Amino acid sequence: MLKNYLKVTLNNLSKNKVNSFINITGLAIGIASCILILLYVVRELSYDNYHQELDQLHRVAILDTPDNLGQGIASISYPAAEVLTEEFPEVEQVARLGQLFDQDPAIEIDDRLFAEDRFYFADNSVFELLTIPFLKGDSETALSAPNSIVLSEETARKYFGNIDVVGKTLLVNFNNMSTDYQITGVVRNAPENTHFKYDVFASLDNIFNGLPAGFADAMKSWYMYRFWTYVKLTPGTDAQAFEAKLKHIEQKYFPPTRSNVHLFLQPVKDIHLHSNLNNEVEPNNDIRYIYIFSGIAILVLVIACINFMNLTTARSINRAREVGMRKVLGAHRSQLMSQFTIESLLVTALSVLVAFGLVELLTNVLNDLTGLQLETNYLQSAWLPIGFVFLTLIVGLLSGLYPAFFLSAFQPVKTLKGAFARSSSGAGLRKALVIAQMAITVILLVGIVT
Known part of the structure; x- marks a missing residue:
């Protein structure tokens, strides 16, 4: 039976090449757009997930306003680290x-x-606390001595053409003085998905x-x-x-003029x-935009599915005689629904394949236009077949069940006599789908403009 369904479906697709092309292309563009948006969403949600023991990692930030309200500051006082370690x-x-x-800082070479x-002065412990793999040098001692410097792989190649640079010196200029620094390590480049x-x-x-002595002392103060x-933090x-215990630091160490300070923790993953x-390290994104983009991805897919349903039901007159003949020959409505559902699933499967190809072609273009680093690693993933089947079933059933139900309901006698007429309920639903499609489009356009 399934073989017969597939054979009939392929015959219908080949006999109606233009309509099949429009259906497959329209659905493929909608699916590809949805996937591209979701690639961005997944990228944003993956920030800092590569760090080991991520749940134990936090940043200490501060509020310093009379009512402990406001935006807060991402950086805190220099001596706080020592107190956190010792107490x-x-x-x-x-x-x-x-x-x-x-x-x-300006680095002078030849x-x-x-x-x-992106030049940071740092405790050596940063290489152990955060996941910053070393390619050259010793992570345990790289910044232990004064005038030590560690380069990223890209920076080392920019300066010297290779990464075998440990032991070489660089002249670093800042604060109106020049100092020779010894290179003690080379680390892997920072991934794109890090704050x-x-x-x-x-x-x-x-x-x-x-720095003038007074200013240096001020920088080291609370x-x-x-x-x-x-x-x-320790496991468990x-x-x-x-975080509640940080009140101890606020009360014991901050001067009376800073009596309103409030220290708090931020999970690195957040x-x-x-x-x-x-004073963020770099500008961050906002979770609200992720919700918005996720909603847009869903709406784009819904528009594509509605378009597919409308195009399929619009051809109902052309399929009416076929349905009538099959019913006269003994086909049950459930069999006809299965036939049209399989046809929808096959069209969707072809659309998903085309969509994957479009995503692969458009990702680099989108990266060049936006400066993003979207990746299509999923195309090499072992989960790809599962994702393909899942996406085909969801989209195929979502967009195919109504046309299957609608087409299988035709009365055989009327259709064979050529007396087929669209039902008012079917026409009403199609109008509702068109209105919904237009409403979603208007919402998206308004969102773009505003």
């Missing part, structure tokens, strides 16, 4: 990152000058080089919030309970989509 057994590790005020805006992208690390204490501070520590504080 809280729940803290397994602490790492600080800092950058210069209103300037980027009379060439490179300004690096913290880096090119160069230098020993943390070197950030104070060349008054200034200049250092992004990450903590790794309740982050919310630990920073990109749930943090919009002052």
